Amino acid sequence: MHVAMPVIEDMPxxxxxxxxxxxxxxWADPWYSLRLCASGPARIESGFTLTPADGLDALADxxxxxxxxxxHTWLRTREIPPDLVRAVRAAADAGARMVSLCSGAFxxxxxxxLDGMRATTHWQQASALARWHPSVEVDxxxxxxxxxxxxTSAGRSAGLDLCLHIVRRDFGAHVANQVARRMVVPAxxxxxxxxxxxxxxxxxxxxxxxxxxxxxxxxxxxxxTVEVLARxxxxxxxxxxxxxxxxxxxxPRQWLLTQRLxxxxxxxxxxxxxxxxxxxxxxxxxxxxxxQHFGAAIGTTPTDYRRAFHQGRLATSSAAGRRVPV
DNA sequence: CTACCGCTCCGCCATA
DNA sequence: ATTATGGCGGAGCGGT
Numbered sequence: 001m002h003v004a005m006p007v008i009e010d011m012p013x014x015x016x017x018x019x020x021x022x023x024x025x026x027w028a029d030p031w032y033s034l035r036l037c038a039s040g041p042a043r044i045e046s047g048f049t050l051t052p053a054d055g056l057d058a059l060a061d062x063x064x065x066x067x068x069x070x071x072h073t074w075l076r077t078r079e080i081p082p083d084l085v086r087a088v089r090a091a092a093d094a095g096a097r098m099v100s101l102c103s104g105a106f107x108x109x110x111x112x113x114l115d116g117m118r119a120t121t122h123w124q125q126a127s128a129l130a131r132w133h134p135s136v137e138v139d140x141x142x143x144x145x146x147x148x149x150x151x152t153s154a155g156r157s158a159g160l161d162l163c164l165h166i167v168r169r170d171f172g173a174h175v176a177n178q179v180a181r182r183m184v185v186p187a188x189x190x191x192x193x194x195x196x197x198x199x200x201x202x203x204x205x206x207x208x209x210x211x212x213x214x215x216x217x218x219x220x221x222x223x224x225t226v227e228v229l230a231r232x233x234x235x236x237x238x239x240x241x242x243x244x245x246x247x248x249x250x251x252p253r254q255w256l257l258t259q260r261l262x263x264x265x266x267x268x269x270x271x272x273x274x275x276x277x278x279x280x281x282x283x284x285x286x287x288x289x290x291x292q293h294f295g296a297a298i299g300t301t302p303t304d305y306r307r308a309f310h311q312g313r314l315a316t317s318s319a320a321g322r323r324v325p326v
Numbered sequence: 327c328t329a330c331c332g333c334t335c336c337g338c339c340a341t342a
Numbered sequence: 343a344t345t346a347t348g349g350c351g352g353a354g355c356g357g358t
């Protein structure tokens with residue numbers, strides 16, 4: 001699968017790093033191929049200059065287009081180079097999956113791709129994006145927004161979260177977990193997730209919430225009531241629920257369900273355990289209960305999910321993967 | 327599927 | 343005065 005990234009003037013090296021680590025490094029077989037595109041030598045952050053082999057027109061050949069952050073000068077003048085907008089537009093028209101990192105969302109917006117959609121960007125630019133493009137529903141409080149074929153992420157490391165999310169969609173949770181583990185980042189940021197919006201940015205772990213979330217993940221098979229969790233966190237239940245919501249953007253039960261479903265997905269992919277064993281090992285109780293939640297959250301059955309993703313097999317574009325928001 | 331019933335979770339408010 | 347805490351109640355969610 002071709003992933004193309006336009007090299008934008010002054011773009012952060014960090015985003016180049018993300019692209020190379022995730023899409024340019026073969027973590028499984030088959031894997032993505034990463035292409036950098038620019039109309040000529042491009043100076044990026046820190047004064048390095050890249051000379052990509054492909055021009056901007058190559059964006060249209062990609063299945064996925066990854067747009068990095070744009071320079072401040074473009075934000076100040078409110079001008080995105082027309083040839084870039086045109087190339088992005090062409091790629092979108094050709095059916096490419098459009099992904100933006102940080103302020104790259106401005107390029108998507110300029111190309112009209114975000115109209116009427118929920119989107120996010122770096123929190124410092126969120127209000128500007130909303131003002132500049134009133135038809136875009138900007139949510140500055142989430143790590144990333146997945147609209148299926150259009151995905152936007154917030155600043156810096158949220159871009160990595162989004163890239164891992166994409167790997168999870170394409171190759172399943174098990175492969176994504178492997179990538180995350182080898183990159184030594186959390187496979188899934190502690191935080192809740194609903195169908196398209198994945199968690200508010202967790203407050204830096206000054207409170208004990210991070211370690212509590214880890215503890216909960218390690219004890220998913222236990223009956224974890226709010227009372228038990230609150231006691232573990234040494235808080236009253238009322239304060240705990242409040243702190244929890246501030247840190248994760250979701251409620252304890254919702255968050256637990258998400259973690260348990262993730263565990264179940266991983267086990268479905270990486271083991272041959274029968275379904276009722278999987279539900280037990282992920283803390284979801286009966287197999288009926290697992291099926292119930294699987295259907296509601298992912299829109300498929302555990303067995304179908306396993307068929308699509310077992311042992312890292314790549315789902316074809318028409319298979320379960322496409323509609324699996326994860 | 328439905329019924330049941332325990333748990334969740336959030337507004338409210340007294341209190342620290 | 344302002345802010346955080348935590349107990350209470352009840353609507354409703356969800357697991358058996």
